Amino acid sequence: MNIIFDFDGVIINSHKIKTKAFFLTFKSYGKTIANDSQKFHEKNIGKSRYYKFKFIFKKYLKKKIKKNEIKILDENYDNFTKNKIQKLKPSKHLLDFLKKNKNIFNFYISTGTPQKKIIEILKKKKLIKYFKKIYGGPKSKTSHISEIKKNRLKTIFIGDSYEDFLASKKTKTLFVLKLNSENSRFRKKLNVKKINSFKNFEKILKNLLD
Secondary structure, three states: OEEEEOOEOOOEOOHHHHHHHHHHHOHHHOHHHHHHHHHHHHHOOOOOHHHHHHHHHHHOOOOOOOHHHHHHHHHHHHHHHHHHHHHOOOOHHHHHHHHHHOOOOEEEEEEEEEHHHHHHHHHHOOOHHHOOEEEEEOOOHHHHHHHHHHHOOOEEEEEOOHHHHHHHHHOOOEEEEEOOOOOOOOHHHOOOEEEOOOOOHHHHHHHHHO
């Protein structure tokens, strides 16, 4: 069986850090732009940061973004998030589940974080050994899941955003919503399995598969 994990808000609780980073990244353009950028990010959690950068420039700054501007935004965003994210650790329950089941299930990562950056983060956290393959931006989560499902095994995607839910729906994949402070706005609308933590996740998984 394939079990796909989103990263931010699922593997580690870095979702708040990244939301704040969007405000700080665009703060030099004025508070209004910074606030609008943060709100746009909150509505599009799970999508690539580059997609968000391009949209913010077009919608709020009324101009097409240049390659050097993307590079500067990318570097500033990383400067705001890198050290903070490195300090975060996965829950004990999740680590126990990964360690116990890494040779039983195929574990994958599907995230909007750029491919090279997520691999670097997972290596530093000594987590990469648990995952069969890592999928990051700029490719969409829909494409990630479709690629993984080519092995024709039963697949579950654990995410925390509406974007994650939509990717699962498009690929006809069983979805589990990891609850956190940033999905309270839409969680009640979704008729899916919801979890607060990975405590007793093996039991939850068994119930899902029965």
